Amino acid sequence: MCGIVGFVGEGNAKEVVIEGLKRLEYRGYDSAGIALNIDNRIEVRKHVGEIVNLEKLISDEDFDSNIGIGHTRWATHGAPSDINAHPHVNSDSTVAVVHNGIIENFVELREMLQKDYGIVFRSETDSEVIAHLIGIYNKGDLLDAVYKATSKMRGAYAIAAISSDDPDRIVAVRKDAPLVAGIGKGCNFIASDIPALLKYVREVYLIENDETVVLDKNSIVIYDDNRKVVDRDVFHVTWDSDAAEKEGYEHFMLKEIYEQPKGISDTLHRRIDENGEIKLDGIDISKEELEGLSRIYIVACGTAYHAGLVGKTVIEKYAKIPVEVDVASEFRYRDPFVDDRTLFIAISQSGETLDTLAALREAKRKGARVLSIVNVVGSSVARESDDVFYTWAGPEIAVASTKAYTTQLVCLYLLALYMGRQRGIVDDDTLSRVVSELEALPDKIEYILTKEKDIENIARKIYKNNNVFYIGRGLDCAVAYEGSLKLKEISYINSFAIAAGELKHGTIALMEPGTLVISLATQEKLYEKMISNIVEVQARGAFILGISKVNTKEIEKHADEVIYIPHCIDDVVPVLSVIPLQILAYHIARLRGCNIDKPKNLAKSVTVE
Numbered sequence: 001m002c003g004i005v006g007f008v009g010e011g012n013a014k015e016v017v018i019e020g021l022k023r024l025e026y027r028g029y030d031s032a033g034i035a036l037n038i039d040n041r042i043e044v045r046k047h048v049g050e051i052v053n054l055e056k057l058i059s060d061e062d063f064d065s066n067i068g069i070g071h072t073r074w075a076t077h078g079a080p081s082d083i084n085a086h087p088h089v090n091s092d093s094t095v096a097v098v099h100n101g102i103i104e105n106f107v108e109l110r111e112m113l114q115k116d117y118g119i120v121f122r123s124e125t126d127s128e129v130i131a132h133l134i135g136i137y138n139k140g141d142l143l144d145a146v147y148k149a150t151s152k153m154r155g156a157y158a159i160a161a162i163s164s165d166d167p168d169r170i171v172a173v174r175k176d177a178p179l180v181a182g183i184g185k186g187c188n189f190i191a192s193d194i195p196a197l198l199k200y201v202r203e204v205y206l207i208e209n210d211e212t213v214v215l216d217k218n219s220i221v222i223y224d225d226n227r228k229v230v231d232r233d234v235f236h237v238t239w240d241s242d243a244a245e246k247e248g249y250e251h252f253m254l255k256e257i258y259e260q261p262k263g264i265s266d267t268l269h270r271r272i273d274e275n276g277e278i279k280l281d282g283i284d285i286s287k288e289e290l291e292g293l294s295r296i297y298i299v300a301c302g303t304a305y306h307a308g309l310v311g312k313t314v315i316e317k318y319a320k321i322p323v324e325v326d327v328a329s330e331f332r333y334r335d336p337f338v339d340d341r342t343l344f345i346a347i348s349q350s351g352e353t354l355d356t357l358a359a360l361r362e363a364k365r366k367g368a369r370v371l372s373i374v375n376v377v378g379s380s381v382a383r384e385s386d387d388v389f390y391t392w393a394g395p396e397i398a399v400a401s402t403k404a405y406t407t408q409l410v411c412l413y414l415l416a417l418y419m420g421r422q423r424g425i426v427d428d429d430t431l432s433r434v435v436s437e438l439e440a441l442p443d444k445i446e447y448i449l450t451k452e453k454d455i456e457n458i459a460r461k462i463y464k465n466n467n468v469f470y471i472g473r474g475l476d477c478a479v480a481y482e483g484s485l486k487l488k489e490i491s492y493i494n495s496f497a498i499a500a501g502e503l504k505h506g507t508i509a510l511m512e513p514g515t516l517v518i519s520l521a522t523q524e525k526l527y528e529k530m531i532s533n534i535v536e537v538q539a540r541g542a543f544i545l546g547i548s549k550v551n552t553k554e555i556e557k558h559a560d561e562v563i564y565i566p567h568c569i570d571d572v573v574p575v576l577s578v579i580p581l582q583i584l585a586y587h588i589a590r591l592r593g594c595n596i597d598k599p600k601n602l603a604k605s606v607t608v609e
Helices: 012-024 051-059 108-116 128-137 144-148 252-258 260-269 286-293 300-321 328-334 354-365 403-422 428-439 440-451 451-462 476-492 501-507 524-537 572-589
Strands: 003-009 031-038 040-049 069-074 094-104 155-163 166-175 178-181 187-191 203-206 211-215 220-223 295-300 321-329 341-350 367-376 388-392 467-472 494-499 514-523 543-549 561-565
Touching: 003 012, 003 094, 003 155, 003 166, 003 286, 012 031, 012 051, 012 069, 012 187, 012 388, 031 051, 031 094, 031 155, 031 388, 031 524, 040 051, 040 094, 069 094, 069 166, 069 300, 094 128, 108 128, 128 144, 128 388, 144 155, 155 211, 166 295, 178 220, 203 451, 252 260, 252 572, 260 403, 260 440, 286 403, 295 300, 295 328, 295 354, 300 341, 300 403, 300 476, 300 572, 321 328, 341 354, 354 367, 367 403, 367 476, 403 428, 403 572, 428 440, 428 572, 440 572, 451 543, 451 561, 451 572, 467 476, 467 501, 467 524, 476 494, 476 514, 494 501, 501 524, 514 524, 514 572, 543 572, 561 572
Parallel strands: 295 321, 295 341, 341 367, 367 388, 467 494, 467 514, 514 543, 543 561
Antiparallel strands: 003 069, 003 187, 031 040, 031 069, 094 155, 155 166, 166 211, 178 187, 178 203, 211 220
């Protein structure tokens, strides 16, 4: 969440920073601002709401500057407002800062600054303390001031600072929040994410944890926490920024739904050789290592956590290793039993999810081997893992994840089969059958996508419902959680998912005439039991929307509407059954007039706890 952009060098800093902020809008934000160093004075402009509001504010101002920083904020301390928006400045406006993350001891620092220095705070934010700390320590050397200020701070942050007393440099520092530096010609850049820079540069430095970077127009110097210069390899960005354009689709989310066949095909074909064997680049876990494992933890947040629920089932089935799935924000605080016989699997689209990253570090500290499933090359989770399994979904811009989820599922299937193969559990026939089913998924998703209009018509019948229940059994239950999350994320409908067998243990009390219940019934061995659950809610007058395989027609007797998916084995159904749920959520949100790509209060990459 939040976005940072900085520029120094030959060019118009205002235009460059604003353009970079626009390319970070997908991360989610509630306000935006910019600080420019003009004739050795700092000018700050900021505005609540979208970047267009900021553009209007500064459109008539002729800011001639070659150095500036900008920010898109997602509120953590203080409500969205002009005052709470970034950048923040010190008392005499000689220092400006932008900040992603949370300063955990900001109350303590705020009280110290008020008592010892008479500082009067303008905002409610934790970030303002950074500007005042740097201002107090700044004696003409901004780098030194930043080091002294951050030594007083606890928390997670990426910070960029400029000073009128040191007018040709940007100083930035990273601790548990993403940061990259872009290498230009006669200019250099800083940003919280690579897409902000792709219009200008393709060579970047990936800033590591506890590193500080100093930029002027001719150089980028990286320092460690002991102020020693770090030699860093250049990372060349190969993907095209055009992939982040809508290409004629009304929303990024719809575009990304339609990109799933390609993402799944790319993820599969890079890992299956001509003999149908699974080859995981960069992952080499031997039979002996797998036999030595006592358990596997899959840890993630949100959509990635829902993928992990599916992963648990398929890994236990094909690899016969016990698996626990945990929400990353809970994992560290329950003293989990982790040791050197543990495989820790972290799943994160961005690779910057702070709760997942913190859980990863805790597991690694206790001796676990860490394998990550991520979509962003060079991300923090990827860099800190022992093994990395990249999804090949391509850039995902919409806040609500779609193609990252389905490619994560495919990675988990391949991983389960690979482990089972290594352990001698998955025989040739099983491997061939499941791989064949996986390879058929892109075409089957293409077929489901041809039914978008039919799903939209169903959405028109139900979009005014303000309470929705999703039910399912087995893998259908895991998909129900994800379908429910998609709906609540982008339509703001109160949506609730539950294992269908749990209905009688409380939730059925909420069923009344007209209640919308979306019922997944795709697992063949659980089909009859699921029909019984559907009959239970039907008897209370619920409106039933069923999701089922095309060869199972019994559901038509009990459902008001049915969406059919192509036939496949039960284990890979989640990749198919989630597609109509994504499309349904999209059209319900569109009919309700919601901001689909950037839902309120949400951010693409959650980099605070």
